[in-house]
Amino acid sequence: MLSVCIPVYNFDVRDLVDELYRQAEELSIEYEIVCIDDHSDESFHLINQSVSDKARYIRLESNVGRSRIRNIFLSHTQYAYLLFLDSDTLIKHKNFLSMYVDILY
Numbered sequence: 001m002l003s004v005c006i007p008v009y010n011f012d013v014r015d016l017v018d019e020l021y022r023q024a025e026e027l028s029i030e031y032e033i034v035c036i037d038d039h040s041d042e043s044f045h046l047i048n049q050s051v052s053d054k055a056r057y058i059r060l061e062s063n064v065g066r067s068r069i070r071n072i073f074l075s076h077t078q079y080a081y082l083l084f085l086d087s088d089t090l091i092k093h094k095n096f097l098s099m100y101v102d103i104l105y
Contacts, residue, residue, distance in 0.1 A: 001030040002101065003077035004085065006055075007069045009038040011087040012047050020085075021054040023097040032056065034076050035087075039063040 004020055006013055013035055024031045033055035037045060039062050049057055058076060060069070070084060081104055093099070 001079050002032075002081045002083060002097075002104075003073070003079040004031065004033045004083045005070070005073045005077065006033070006035045006085050006087055006089075007038060007066070007073075008035050008040060008044075008048060008087045009063070010040045010044050012044065013087045014047065014051055016085070016087065016089055016091070017051040017055045019091050020097065023091075023094070027098060027101060029101060030079065032078060034058070034073060036060065036069055036072055036076065038065070038069050 006016065017033055017035065020033055035048065035051060035055050035057045037048060037057065037059040039060050040048070045059055051057055056076065064072070073082065083100060
């Protein structure tokens with residue numbers, strides 16, 4: 001149903017993925033969280049690959065830029081609805097995903 005797409009470049013996405021995972025699990029919907037790393041520095045890659053237990057983490061071999069990386073998500077997602085979030089997104093509401101899903105129906 002919902003693919004949450006997070007393009008990543010030189011930013012720690014662990015807190016964002018943790019919160020999205022928690023909220024999605026509470027909703028009991030079909031979902032996936034996909035992080036595509038636009039060839040971040042190795043230090044960020046090492047930090048972010050730890051989200052692999054909650055999200056699909058893909059690291060690109062070279063930096064492709066903001067526009068192109070969003071198109072790449074189409075090859076790595078399976079659901080009809082795509083929610084793009086910047087890696088520095090701060091989720092303030094504990095029901096963020098629930099509100100988003102409610103709008104879909």
